[in-house]
Structures are given as structure tokens and as C-alpha cells.
């Protein structure tokens with residue numbers, strides 16, 4: 317029987333691409349419940365779903381910030397049976413923190429962190445009872461690595477990473493499978509997400525910060541960030557393909573990065589416990605992004621050296 321897959325935030329971007337890809341699966345392995353906060357925005361998904369609509373793909377309302385909408389959506393599924401939950405809904409926010417209100421920051425945490433918590437809280441007990449299930453979360457490389465002017469967004473993704481890292485062992489024991497939680501960690505992806513944060517950034521009032529910080533954000537950060545998106549950005553379909561590979565793997569990984577360029581950089585954190593290598597690299601990435609490749613090669617050398625030291629350490633501890 318096809319697996320029931322529930323995806324959040326399917327009106328655009330990664331969620332839409334993933335819902336359509338799974339619904340169009342040639343082997344018909346999935347029944348997709350593509351959810352969105354506002355059903356008025358179902359047009360693009362309906363168009364892309366084509367003949368799969370109401371066959372292998374159904375559209376339902378679900379707001380990850382509204383517990384009642386989550387419960388009523390899950391209750392509408394026969395036996396509340398969800399085999400695979402894909403937490404994709406998310407919002408971005410960039411800029412100096414002095415220009416953001418605490419309410420706006422809480423809004424980001426409400427969607428990106430508590431949204432994931434609400435969904436898992438509702439679905440996990442049924443999965444535990446059935447002793448099977450797979451929880452997937454679209455996190456970000458920013459769940460592993462802080463980056464300037466993304467302070468609150470990064471914090472929300474770090475929260476998600478910490479939450480899932482804590483949950484993975486329990487899920488492995490209860491769902492009788494070591495790979496019951498998977499974090500997908502994309503780098504930049506060209507979607508409405510990027511357009512929305514840039515639009516907000518252009519209309520924001522920077523009078524609440526000092527001119528130097530405002531200039532650093534509007535001139536240096538925004539310019540380089542746009543260049544990074546246009547040169548390294550992946551498509552929603554790329555992320556959908558990676559996610560599908562993770563879901564269908566015999567032993568899905570706990571963490572999966574979609575953009576190889578970022579892998580050595582995120583590993584820098586573990587290679588250098590003082591944090592110096594990591595902060596230096598990310599500073600250069602934001603302000604001198606053309607040196608990225610050079611940095612990546614340097615990072616690979618450091619990581620190889622570190623891996624050798626770690627293997628020696630493991631031997632000394634007598635684990636192997």
C-alpha cells in the first residue's frame with residue numbers, strides 16, 4: 317500500500333515541489349496530503365499536480381501555528397495514519413536585531429520551531445503505537461552555522477536541530493528503526509522565501525540602528541547575499557530530489573546536507589573547537605564570497621587532519 321505523507325507549507329517553494337514529485341512517483345509509493353495555511357493559495361499546486369490531484373495528492377488546510385487546525389487535519393486522515401511527516405513550513409527574517417521587534421522574533425520561533433514541535437507532538441504518539449514512521453524536517457545549513465543578520469532565523473533552526481537531536485534516540489527505540497528522524501539541511505534555495513526577506517529588508521526602517529550597522533546590512537550583506545543566492549542557490553526541485561532520496565533510503569541519515577559547497581564549512585565548527593576557523597570563514601563568505609572555493613579546499617585539509625586525530629582519540633579510549 318502507498319505510504320501516507322503529510323507535508324506542511326505546500327503553497328510554494330520546496331513544499332510544493334516535493335508534494336508534486338511524490339504524487340507523481342512512477343511506482344505510486346505515496347499518497348500525499350499537501351497542506352497549506354491558506355487554501356486560497358492552492359492555485360499553483362493544483363496546476364502543477366495536474367492529473368494527480370485528488371488521486372495521489374490531496375490538499376488540506378493546516379496552519380502550523382494553530383493547534384486546532386493541526387488536530388482537525390490529522391483527525392481527517394483515516395485512522396490518523398501518517399507514515400511520513402514532512403515539516404517544511406517556515407518563514408525567514410533578516411536584518412539588524414535593533415530593527416526587529418520581540419513580537420516579530422517570536423513570530424519566527426512560533427512558525428519555524430513551535431510549528432515543528434506542534435506537528436511532531438500530534439503525530440508521534442500514533443507512530444509510537446504503530447511502531448513505525450519517519451519524521452522529516454526541512455532545516456537549513458543555518459541550523460548548524462550562525463550567519464550575520466540572520467540571528468533569529470538561525471536561532472529558530474538551531475532550536476529545531478537541538479529538538480530533533482534530542483528526539484532521535486527515543487524515536488529510534490520506539491519506532492524500531494534507527495532512522496526515524498531526518499533533518500534536510502539546504503544551503504540557499506531560490507524560492508519566494510528569498511524574495512520575501514529581501515522585500516521586507518528593502519521596506520524596513522533602519523533608523524533604530526546606527527548608520528554603520530545599517531550600511532553593513534544594506535550595502536555589504538544584502539549585495540553579497542544576493543550574489544550567493546544567484547551563484548550557489550539550488551532549486552526547490554533539487555531539494556525535493558534530495559528529500560525523496562532520504563525518505564526512500566534503506567537507512568535514512570539523521571542529517572543530510574543538499575549543497576556540497578557548504579559541507580566543509582559547517583564541518584569547520586567541529587574541526588576547531590575554539591570557533592575561530594568557523595567565524596573567520598563565514599566572515600569571508602559574506603564579505604568576500606568569491607573566496608568560497610579556496611576556503612572550502614582549506615577546510616577539507618583541516619577536516620582530514622582533524623578526522624585523523626579523532627580516530628586516534630577513539631582508539632585511545634578503547635572503543636575500537
Ligand code: NAD
Nearest residue numbers: 325327328329330353379380404405406456504505507509
Ligand atoms: P517558501 O516561502 O516558498 O515556502 C514556505 C512555505 O511555508 C510557504 O508556502 C508559506 O505559506 C508556508 N508557511 C509559513 N507559515 C506557515 C504556517 N504558519 N503554517 C503553514 N504554512 C506556513 O520558502 P521555501 O524556501 O520553500 O521554504 C521551505 C522551508 O525550507 C522553510 O522551512 C525554510 O526555512 C527552509 N529553507 C529555505 C531555504 C531557502 O534559501 N529558501 C534554505 C534552507 C532552508
